[in-house]
Amino acid sequence: MDIYGERINAARDLMRRQSFDYLLIGPSANMYYFSGLNTSPDERLQLLIIPASAEKHPAALLPEMYLQKAKEVIASTYSLHAWPDNADPFAMAGDLIGNNGRMRILIDDTMRSDHLIGLGKALGEAEFEPASLVVSSLRAYKDNSEVELMREAGRAADRVMEKVREEVKPGMSESELSLLIEIEYRQQADDISFKPIVASGPHAAQPHHSTGSRRFEVGDLIVVDCGALYRGYCSDITRTFCLGKADPEMKKVYSVVQEANAAAFRALEERGSLSGEELDAAARLVITEAGYGQYFIHRTGHGIGLEVHEEPYIVEGNREPLRQGNAFTIEPGIYLPGRFGVRIEDVAVITGAGPERLTSYERGLIEL
C-alpha cells in the first residue's frame, strides 16, 4: 500500500470512531495529502469521495478535462468518474455516494460554499461537519520525511531573507521588493507559499497589509513576511528591517518583540508539555509586561505544513498539548497604528530530540 492508501486508512479509522460515513475532499492541501493530485480550485466540482467503510472503494469525481491527469496520478487508489461541462456534477456525486438518509459527512474545510450547498441538496438529509475534525490530527503530525522537506523550505526562506537584506534600499517600492522575493523563491525552492507581505513605515502597523506602491524612506521599519513552497510543504518567516537608524522607541519595541520570540522558544525547550494557549501566553507575557499588550493584536502563531495556516493554532483557547510532529510558527508582533510595526517570526517543529527551529535568519535589529 502506498502512502495515500495508508493515509486513507488512518482517516477511515478516525471516521468510524467518530461515526462519520463519508469524507468529501475538494481541490486543496487535503486532496494532495490523500491523493497526490494538485489542481486549482474553481467553480467546477472536483471531489474525492472517501467512504468510512473499508468495503467501499474511494472514488474521484472530476471535470472531464482533468481525467487524463488523474489517470496518471490517482487511478491506482481511486475509481475515476468524469463529468462533462454540460452535466450536473452534484447529481453524479449523489449517485456515487448514495442517499442513505441521515448520513454524517465530513466536508473539506476550504471547499467552496456553492459546492457544499449543491452537495447538500443532492444528499437530502445529510449532516455536514468540517473535515478538520478528522484530518487535522493526521496532518498535524509530520513524519520524518515531511520534517525533512520542511527543513528545506525553511532554509530557502533564510536564504531569501539574506537576499532581501542585500536588495532593500530607499526609493524601492513594496511591490518591487515583493516581486523580487517571489523570483528568488522560484530559484531557492519551487514557489512562494503565500503572497509576500511587504509593509513599510506606517503600513507596517497592519499585520496583513496588502503590499502596495509605497516607496521605502530612510527611517522606515519594513516588515517582510514570506515563505517557500518546497515539494508541497510551506515555510513562513518574518523579519523587520530598519532603513537607516532606528529611533529609541523603535529599538525598544524591536527588543520587546525579539525577547517575546525568544521567550516562546525557551518555554518550548524548558517545559515538558505545553498547550497552544500556554505557548501564546509565554510570548504575550513579555509584550504585556513591557506595556504593549494592547498592540499585539493577533495570536502568537499557527500550524504549518501542506498549508501555511493549519492546526495546531498557538492561541488562547487551544488547550491541546503540543506534541512530537507538530510544526508551527512563533510570530509575536507590536503594531502602533499610523506609526510603525515590528514582527519576528520563525517556524518550529517538535522532533523526537526536542523543539527545533526551521528558520534561523539573524533575529537582532538590522539597520540598513
Added chain:
Amino acid sequence: MDIYGERINAARDLMRRQSFDYLLIGPSANMYYFSGLNTSPDERLQLLIIPASAEKHPAALLPEMYLQKAKEVIASTYSLHAWPDNADPFAMAGDLIGNNGRMRILIDDTMRSDHLIGLGKALGEAEFEPASLVVSSLRAYKDNSEVELMREAGRAADRVMEKVREEVKPGMSESELSLLIEIEYRQQADDISFKPIVASGPHAAQPHHSTGSRRFEVGDLIVVDCGALYRGYCSDITRTFCLGKADPEMKKVYSVVQEANAAAFRALEERGSLSGEELDAAARLVITEAGYGQYFIHRTGHGIGLEVHEEPYIVEGNREPLRQGNAFTIEPGIYLPGRFGVRIEDVAVITGAGPERLTSYERGLIEL
C-alpha cells in the same frame, strides 16, 4: 451615494424580490465589488453582512488585525465589528444577524465550507443559497468604466503574448516561461489574473496542465494561457505556438480551432440575440464537422470580470441570452491525448456598439 452604496441597493432590490433576508460575503471578488476591500481568504472569518431591509445598516465582521485597514476603506458604508483571535466569530455573526427562525440567506459562492457550517450552527433554522443567485446578474453587467479597465487588461495580455513569442526557445522549461510571463504582467499591468498555464508537447493535450519542468523541443506545440489583473479586472488569452515546423496534422487541427474561434465571433456579430449555449454550439459545430468533436472536452468559454471565471458561462444548458455589458471568453480547443493540443482564446464584450474583442494578438499559426 458612492458606487458601493449603489451596488448594495441594487442587490437589496433583487434580494427582496426573491425573498432573501441577508447576503453574507466573504473575502472574494464579491467583497471587492460591494466594499472595495481586498483581502486574502484564510481560516479567519471575514464577513460583510448585507440585510435585504434598507432599514438595517450593512455591517462588517473582521479579525481585529484587519480593523485599521477596514476603517480606511469601508467605514463609511459598513458598521465595523472586530473579533480578536481568542473569540468565537460565528457567535458574533449570529448576534449581528439575529436568529429569526427560518431566514433565507445568500452565501458567497467561494466562502469556505467550514465558515458556512459555522454560520449554519449560529443561525439555527436558516436556509442557505449561493449568493450568485442575486450577485451574478449584477456583476455580469459591466458598465463603461469597467469595460475600459477590461480593455486595458486585454491590451496587457496582447503585449505579454508578443513577449512570449520573442522569448520561447528550445531548452527553456515550462516553469521558466511561466515565471517570465508573471514578471512581464507585473510590468504591463498590476499582476497576473491566474497562474499561467504553459503546456508543451504531449502536456498540451491537458487543458489545465500544471506547468512543470518539461523543456521545449523542436516540433512542440506550446499552449500558453494567461491573463492580466488590472485595477481588479481580469483578462484571459490563450495562444498556441509551434516551435519549429508544424506537421500536417498539427496544421489541420490548428486551422480547425482557429476557424471555431472565428465562427463564434461571427455568430456574435451576425445574430442579434444569442444564448451561451448557442454560442458554444457555434464554435463546437466547426470542430465536430471536422471530425474532432470528441476532443473538444470543455465548454467554449466563461464570463470574466473581477474574477477570471464568472457568469455568463458559454456552455450547453445556458439558455440565457447574452446581453450588453456581458464579457466572456471564447476558447475552443482540440486535445489529442498523449500527442498534442491546440487552444485559441480571446475575451469579448458586448457593448452598445456590438461585440468587441478585448484581446487581439495574432491568431494565425506562428512557427518559431
